[in-house]
Amino acid sequence: MTETKTYTPELLSRRGEITAWALAVAAALGLYFLSWRQSLPFWAWFFVVFLAFSAGSISLGNWVDRRTFIRLEAGGVHFENGLRRAQLAWGEIQEVRSAPARWGTSVQVLGAKAHFAFSTLGEMEFRGEVRGRTGFVEGKVIFDEIIRAAGLTKTTQTGQFLTYSRP
Numbered sequence: 001m002t003e004t005k006t007y008t009p010e011l012l013s014r015r016g017e018i019t020a021w022a023l024a025v026a027a028a029l030g031l032y033f034l035s036w037r038q039s040l041p042f043w044a045w046f047f048v049v050f051l052a053f054s055a056g057s058i059s060l061g062n063w064v065d066r067r068t069f070i071r072l073e074a075g076g077v078h079f080e081n082g083l084r085r086a087q088l089a090w091g092e093i094q095e096v097r098s099a100p101a102r103w104g105t106s107v108q109v110l111g112a113k114a115h116f117a118f119s120t121l122g123e124m125e126f127r128g129e130v131r132g133r134t135g136f137v138e139g140k141v142i143f144d145e146i147i148r149a150a151g152l153t154k155t156t157q158t159g160q161f162l163t164y165s166r167p
Contacts, residue, residue: 006071007142010121010133017062020055027051070118070136072145077109079116086114093150096164098143104135107143118142 103122
């Protein structure tokens, strides 16, 4: 590989995140005003905490997705997603595993001191219509380049899992 290429994943709509926060705030306000008139059971407040936790989880996932990239360079591969960083020289990559996932293919890149995972492009369909895309559009290109540049070959297939390692 002679040139540096940076890839980013498809980003999901933030509509779900906004809806989750709106439901959490509406439920909290509703219970707050209801609590003035009567005592409310514990589970009602637990439900509001659950909604807020769910909204926070969705927000964290969106934040991570917006900071995710894979950079293929002459010397190796660099992965970053806001929570973790992994940098592997081509010679440090010991194994790459792939398996079909619900949307796209799940790929794990493993080295002695670092590892990371990514998904190839997956399309979410509802009634025959694509409603969302997730993963890396160029995921297959990234996967093939890592295998080629690291000098790996297919060594085993266990069920749906393919493993590539050094000969």
